[in-house]
Structures are given as C-alpha cells and as structure tokens.
Amino acid sequence: MIGEPIFTSLTAMPDPLLQRLAVGLPASSSGSPRQLAWWDWPCADPDSRQVVVCAHGLSRQGRDFDALARALQPRCRVVAFDAAGRGHSDRLADAADAALLLSELRRQQHDARIDWVGTSMGGLIGMALAAQPALAIGRLVLNDVGPIIQLEALQRIGTYLGQAPSFDSEQQAVDYLASISQGFGPHSPDQWRALSLPMLRERDGRWHLHYDPALAQPVKSLLQSPNPEEAVRQGEAALWQLFDAIRCPTLLLRGAQSDLLSEATVAQMQSRGPRPSCVRFDGVGHAPTLVADDQIAAVRDFLWAA
Secondary structure (H helix, E strand, C coil): CCCCCCCHHHHHCCCCEEEEEEEEEECCCCCCEEEEEEEEECCCCCCCCEEEEEECCCCCCHHHHHHHHHHHCCCCEEEEEECCCECCCCCCCCCCHHHHHHHHHHHHCCCCEEEEEEECHHHHHHHHHHCCHHHCEEEEEEECCCCCCCHHHHHHHHCCCCCCCEECCHHHHHHHHHHCCHHHCCCCHHHHHHHHHHHEEEECCEEEECECHHHHHHHHHHHCCCCHHHHHHHCHHHHHHHHHHCCCCEEEEEECCCCCCCHHHHHHHCCCCCCCEEEEECCCCCCCCCCCHHHHHHHHHHHHCC
8 A cells, every 4th residue: 555645744834826827818708818727835945946847647637746745845846737628727728838837937936946747748748848948947757658658558548538427426436536547556545535636526416527528539539540559659759859859857757567658668768868767666557646655755856866
C-alpha cells in the first residue's frame, strides 16, 4: 500500500488559491474571455524565487498535485493549472495557454526560476515549452511520458475517455475512478478519495465527471484511422525534435509496469537530448501520482538540488 503523503507535519501550510487568467477569445456568446484556472500554493519562504509549474494528464486536473505541492511549499511557490476543458477552466483547448501562464508568472516574479513537472500529457506540454530557449525552463520533470507513445496505452485510455457516466453517490463515483486508474498503483481509500473528488460535480442529485467529453475525440479519431500504429508513429519525429532541443536538467519518472512509456524508449531518451536520469517505481503503471513518499522525494530532491 502506498504510504501517506510525505511531510505530514505540513498540514498547516496555506491552502492553494484558485486563480484565473484570460487566455483567449470569448468562451460563449456572453462575450467573456476564455479563462484558464490555476491553483497557487504560496511558498513559506518569502525570499524564494523558485516557482514549480505542475501539469496534469489527459483527463485529470490541477489538484492532482496537492501532496507534491505541500511538500515543496517550504522552498517553492507551486502552481498547477486546469488545462482547457478540465476542472475549473473553460472549454476550447488552446495549446498556447501554458505559455501565457508562464508569461503571467514572470510578470509577477520577473527573476523567478520556473521549473516544470508534467504527468503524461503535461509532460508533453513541458517538452514543447522546454525546447524553446526563450521560455527558460529551469528544470524539467517528465512523469511517465516520452516521445514514443505506446499504442496499447492509447487503446486502453480509449475504452473510457469521453464517456459521461453518472453515479448515484459520491462514493460510487470515487470507486469508478479508482477502477479505471489501476495503473496509478495501490492507494489507500483516503488517497483515492483525494484524487477523485476534484474530478466530480453534483448535479440534479447525481454525480458526474467534470471534464469535456470532446477531449476524447482526437484519441478516438486516431484509433479509428485505417492504420492507428502508423498514425502514432507519424508524430514521433516531431516529439523527438522537441526532446532533442531541450537543454535544461531533466528527470524522467517511470512506473515500472507502465504501458505508455517503455524501457526501450527510456533507453533512447537517456542517450540523446537532455539525457535525463530515470527513477522507476515498482508496482506502478501509468502513471505515478506523486502522492507516495518515494515519488515525492524523487521530485523534491531533483528540484531542490543546487
């Protein structure tokens, strides 16, 4: 069983603040700008200039990083955003949202060092940003993702992504999310609950998943193409080009039983581009949740290294 979050004595640390940033055209006919929601955990050290931006997986949301953020708060400000169509952000995805958030953070702290922790999709976004020298990413953590995405993992994700089930109770919804997230590895009931509640909304006496079902369309289109394997391979060259352009220190995390990031891909990544070190977690697939002590410690030690 995965242990309780590290630094349990930090329960008195400030809760995150929900912030919003206008990032695009109006989200509706009301004329209001589209909003990107992001969670802001203030640093306990007022002199710190280190900011860690956390980016979640495909159908997840920013509160996935609660445990990691609290562990980093003594030295870092931590920011985790809800990508478009998830959590508290408006719908209509825009790949430039993350870059706009970085610009806002630099406006607030012009001399900050901004690091990036990205899980799955969030790691791919981090690769795209870190490949741009002008964005000056300080350190990069790629959580169970690389330039090669295994088709088997996309097929598994496609079995549930975009469905819109509803549930009689909050606990029933939590149990469902746990059932489709077995790759996360063993978690206690309290941990599953903490990871699940931000994904849910109550409406008309029933509980619903709170993300845009349209997020599934690109995955479904790929899987329904005449040759899905070839479609996946076509994107690899562009991803390797991004990866090879990264110059910042990089840490790669892998669930030892991951079906998305293979050991063969890890070996290739360690021989090119930023040549990341890799930490593996037994008993975990895709993807480590960064809740367990050993997972938090790996990220913390890398980000806090001199």
